[in-house]
Amino acid sequence: MFLSCGDSLFDVFADLDADVSRIGLSARIGGSALNAALGLARLGHGSAYFSKISGDLYGRRLRAFMEQEEIDQRFLIPTTRNTTLAMVSLSQAGVPEYSFYIEGTADRSVEPDEVPSPLPDEIEAVHVGGSYSTVSEPTAAAILKLVRQERDRRFVSYDPNIRASVVPDLDVWRAKVAELGPLATLVKASDEDLSQLYPGRSIDAVLADWVAAGAALGIVTRGEKGAVALAASGTGASLPGVSVHVVDTVGAGDTFLAMTLAKLSEDGALSREAVTSFGEADLQALLGAAIRAAAVTCTRRGADLPRRADLGLSALPARK
Template sequence: MFVVCGEALMDVFAAGDTPTGTALDARVGGSPFNVAVGLARLAQPVAFFGALSRGFLGERLMRALRDEGVDTASVAQVDAPTTLGLVGLDAQGVPSYAFYGEGGADRQLAIDALGLLPADIRAIHLGSYATVVEPIASTLRALVEREHARTLICYDPNIRLNVEPDLARWSDMLQWMLPRTDLLKISEEDLSLLLPDVSPQQFADSALAQGVHLIVVTRGGEGALAWTRSESVSAPAIAVQVIDTVGAGDTFQAALLTWLAEHDCLSIEAMGSMSASQLQAALKFAVDAAAITCSRRGADLPRRSELAR
């Protein structure tokens, strides 16, 4: 089973003016939440490890997870409000976010919640701002420290400076994770924020030297790059009419993990020894999935039947 760790929140879109103000369209979201839903839609067994509010928005998030087939036994319910992420879109459909989440439920994952986790964990995915805000960040570090020697660890920084503006915290987390991560996916935008003078190739070389087995750099409309110790490949983006790019990176990660699981590559040994053709196929599958999400409003991730086998 996959375990996806981190925040779940409500993405709130402007839905037009009303006579007395503005209509808002609130949708379930959060990067790790999206990855968990994406894995479930792609027919992978997955549990979500995070904290949700006992309020009506938290209940809606819980219901959404259950409706999608995500295991919620590892979800902690807490007396704190649900974080809201206000989403603005530019002319190209690229989102910007304003988060209202100080003291929010998604941050309140205490270390004793580790006892909720299942025994049959095949791979752990974590990332986004849950890795740099407390107390959940300390809980996730404790989980990685406990599991990284025996469980596949997957990490996507997914930087949100409007939640944590101190780049040093994000950089510290990346450096701490590198020797504990097996699959690292990072966007070119995040890489340029953390290491502005380092090329993707230089970063990949450094990450591989520190123990990462598969590095993927996503490049938006330019596709994606991937490296193992013996191979490096690229895949172009798919041309689609973009509605917005909300959830595209999360879709990519869920699809990449699905491809690895379906092709018996979800282990350190198999992942590190993938051929160039296997890497190319994995990237194409993930890029195709992300393109589907970009063609729809919000983080509406594809189902397995929408992607070629």
């Protein structure tokens, strides 16, 4: 089972027409870490979620959604704080721009003393879906505590998922990546994240820094251009993207991450030792599976992540 932690919210899409006196709104469940948990559950893997969750309308829908998608809720902490809302506007290419209604909300209020310890033995990996949760206190301190607690016991993945519209000071994000990256087994980011964090630096140079600092595997996604990976062994690989009709790219990176973790688990490679020793063929197979999965999400509106059947994958054995 995978335990994801981070933000859980609703993405609210605006439908604009000629009448400026109104805005049509369509809300869909989102949040980087919750999307990853959803992706893993839809791929047939045990998936649990750790966060605070509101008792408001949106929080109740989040719980109902997790129940529907078979995401384990035992690590959720109830609160009366409101649910985070992210207003989403899309460019003509379907690329999202976010503005957040976030002050004092549920997923930003997890305290360090609320971190579950010890975790059940069935948890084989912990995923931190960065975004604002890793830089917003007290949740940031709670997530850091969890990662430090588990780094020597379990596979840890980390996706910074930069949201400068929430925390504009990029030095805060750089410091957080420098803090969490060396503690993680896998660090995955997008080229958009890198352009904000390290303008002018090459992807290869950033990946080399990540593995030198302690990550066993670094991956950078490049949208329609595919993805690049580097293992701590020094072996690297890259693959181009898959051509699809893009509706929007919301949730594509989270799909990529979920498929990466799912494949590692199914291949018996969900460990620091395994990914450190990956050869080029191993990395290409991993990237290829994740790219294909992310491409499916791009053909749908919102974070509608694929199931195994959507990817032509056979069902996994029933979980005990």
